[in-house]
Amino acid sequence: MTDAAELRRRTQELLAAYPPGETDRLDFLGARFDAGLAWVHYPEGLGGLGAPRRLQAVVDAELAAAGAPDNDPRRIGIGLGMAAPTILGFGTEEQKRRFLRPLWVGEEVWCQLFSEPGAGSDLAALGTRAVRTDGEEGEWVVNGQKVWTSSAHLARWAILIARTDPDVPKHRGITYFICDMTDPGVDVRPLRQITGEAEFNEVFLTDVRIPDAHRLGEVGDGWRVAQTTLMNERVSIGGMRIPREGGMIGPVAKTWRERPELRTHDTHQRLLRLWVESEVARLSGERLRQQLAQGQPGHEGSGMKLGFARLNQEISGLEVELLGEEGLLYEDWTMRRPELVDFTGRDAGYRYLRSKGNSIEGGTSEVLLNIVAERVLGLPSEPRTDKDVAWKDLAR
Numbered sequence: 266m267t268d269a270a271e272l273r274r275r276t277q278e279l280l281a282a283y284p285p286g287e288t289d290r291l292d293f294l295g296a297r298f299d300a301g302l303a304w305v306h307y308p309e310g311l312g313g314l315g316a317p318r319r320l321q322a323v324v325d326a327e328l329a330a331a332g333a334p335d336n337d338p339r340r341i342g343i344g345l346g347m348a349a350p351t352i353l354g355f356g357t358e359e360q361k362r363r364f365l366r367p368l369w370v371g372e373e374v375w376c377q378l379f380s381e382p383g384a385g386s387d388l389a390a391l392g393t394r395a396v397r398t399d400g401e402e403g404e405w406v407v408n409g410q411k412v413w414t415s416s417a418h419l420a421r422w423a424i425l426i427a428r429t430d431p432d433v434p435k436h437r438g439i440t441y442f443i444c445d446m447t448d449p450g451v452d453v454r455p456l457r458q459i460t461g462e463a464e465f466n467e468v469f470l471t472d473v474r475i476p477d478a479h480r481l482g483e484v485g486d487g488w489r490v491a492q493t494t495l496m497n498e499r500v501s502i503g504g505m506r507i508p509r510e511g512g513m514i515g516p517v518a519k520t521w522r523e524r525p526e527l528r529t530h531d532t533h534q535r536l537l538r539l540w541v542e543s544e545v546a547r548l549s550g551e552r553l554r555q556q557l558a559q560g561q562p563g564h565e566g567s568g569m570k571l572g573f574a575r576l577n578q579e580i581s582g583l584e585v586e587l588l589g590e591e592g593l594l595y596e597d598w599t600m601r602r603p604e605l606v607d608f609t610g611r612d613a614g615y616r617y618l619r620s621k622g623n624s625i626e627g628g629t630s631e632v633l634l635n636i637v638a639e640r641v642l643g644l645p646s647e648p649r650t651d652k653d654v655a656w657k658d659l660a661r
Contacts, residue, residue, distance in 0.1 A: 269323045272316065276302060276327040285333040294336050294370045297328075303369045307353065311365050318557060336371045339605045343416060344368040344375035348424050350497045355441070355482040355490050364422070364443070376420035377498075378411040378444060378468060379491070383661065385413070386629045388426075389435045389488060390659065393470065395427035395442065403477035405429075405442065407450075407470045413626065417453045417466035418602050420446045424494060425475075426487045431657040438656055439487035443479040450474075460618045461598035464606060496566060498627050506554065507547055513580040513608060513616060514543040520587060532587050539580050546572045567633045568641070574623035574630055577608075581617040588613055 283296045297303055298312045302324050307313025338345055345368070352364055367373040384390040393409025407427055417423070423444040430438035444451070450473040455463035482490040510518055521528065521536055546569070553569060585592035595614035608616055624630040638644040651659055 269320055272302075272305065272314075272320055272323045273327055275300060275314075276324050280328070280331050280333065285331055290334045291370060291372065293334055295366070297333075298366050298369055302328075304349075307365075311353070311361055312369055319555075336369060341368070341371045341374055343377055343420075344373070344422075347377060347494045347498050348375045348422070351424060351441075351481060351490060351494045352443075354493050357478075359478070360443070360481070368422075373421040374416055374419045376414050376417045376423045376446070376466075377494070378414060378417075378423045378425040378470075379494075380413045381410060382412050382467075385625075386632050388491075389439070390656070391426060391428060391439070393425075393427045394431075395429050395440060395475070397429070397477075398474075405440075405475045405477065405480070407442070407444070407473040407475055409470050411468040411470070412456070412465075414453075414466045414468050415464055415626070416604075417446065417468050418455065418463075419604060422446060423468075424481075426491050428656065429487075430485055432655050433485070434653055435651065435656040435659065436488045437485060439491070440484050441481040441487035441490040442475050443481060444470075444473065444475055445479075448473055448475075455600075455602055457600060458619075459621065460615055462601045462603055464603050495628065506550065509544065509547065510540075511547070512543065513577050513584075513620070514540055516609060516613070516616070517580055517584045517587065520584065527587050527589065532583065535583050536587075539576065539583060542572075543576060543580070546576060567628070567636050570627055571630055571633050571637070574620075577616075577620040577623045581613070581620045584613045585617045592617075 279297060279300050279302060283293045285293060288296075294303075301307075301309055301312065301314035303312035305313050305316040305321050305324060306318035308315055336345075349365060349368055352360055352368075356364070364373075368375060378393075379388060379391075381391050381393060383392060391409075393407065393411065395405045395407045398404045398406060405427075407425070409427065411425075414423075423446050425442045425444040426439050427442060428438050429440040432438070446453070450471040452469040452471065453466050454469070456465040456467055457463045458465060481487075517536060518540065521532075549572070550569060553566065592613050594612070595618075596612045606619065608619065611619075628636075635647065639646050
């Protein structure tokens with residue numbers, strides 16, 4: 266299945282059998298998945314046809330022209346961008362068939378239980394424990410705390426890493442699980458942010474029982490599995506497709522054009538520089554997506570994510586300064602638990618405050634700088650004193 270004409274034919278057959286204007290949205294999305302037109306590069310029976318990834322654009326263009334519904338990717342981004350590729354890469358056949366379809370359709374929302382209060386930037390130092398029971402059911406009992414968990418208040422499932430062997434160095438004693446967020450012992454609590462909202466959460470896990478059938482990868486190999494998740498997370502954050510003047514630069518450019526009385530020479534120079542940098546970032550994202558389409562993902566996602574965070578913070582700072590007193594206003598500090606982050610649909614104050622988290626979420630900028638330095642540029646690694654020390658013996 267490598268022919269664009271054949272994919273167009275299959276897409277037209279889907280549209281004829283399930284007319285978008287007459288078909289329930291979830292029914293249409295389910296039929297699209299079953300036809301192999303969800304992820305064309307995935308295997309047959311799992312939402313794909315084993316076709317080259319680049320041909321997904323052919324399907325998407327046909328469906329968009331017909332007004333077909335999408336699966337609300339912003340709402341289910343963690344599932345699409347992180348859980349799905351990890352399940353595909355390390356899951357059993359049973360796991361793939363159980364989780365991928367409702368994930369892609371959007372029937373089940375996912376979250377990510379990775380970061381912890383004592384192991385944020387140093388993720389491999391995590392302390393959440395998973396202990397295997399001696400019973401016949403082969404369960405794991407999990408205890409610990411996770412933090413900065415987006416969408417946990419909406420999620421049915423979570424990708425979770427926990428320590429299963431404290432007697433080996435920290436990277437080698439971790440195992441990767443799928444956690445049911447509706448199970449007893451899972452306590453989701455809102456974390457109110459500087460914006461006033463609580464899209465983030467902290468999650469407490471108390472004697473949560475996870476069947477061994479919900480383990481991804483081998484016991485103790487969770488760090489390797491997690492690398493797939495983290496790489497795809499950075500790509501999904503830094504490689505989003507946006508039009509020219511899309512994203513954060515758009516509202517600032519619009520204000521500049523419509524409010525000439527606000528202009529100064531200094532803000533003009535800064536806006537020009539940030540506009541050019543935003544366009545460079547946008548085109549770099551296009552290049553990254555082309556590499557992905559050719560099956561050649563690399564570390565560019567880390568660089569893109571770094572640029573995304575810095576640009577958002579600089580642009581939002583310029584916008585607040587450009588607006589002067591108006592920039593100090595904030596529309597609403599009501600405590601809410603939103604389903605997604607809406608940078609461009611809110612006011613300048615929200616963008617300024619929310620962008621502060623961009624250099625933390627999805628990997629802190631300081632850690633990503635080390636990744637780029639060591640893995641991309643080949644610079645010497647930083648000295649480490651914990652490389653061959655058992656996790657239980659590390660200073661805390």
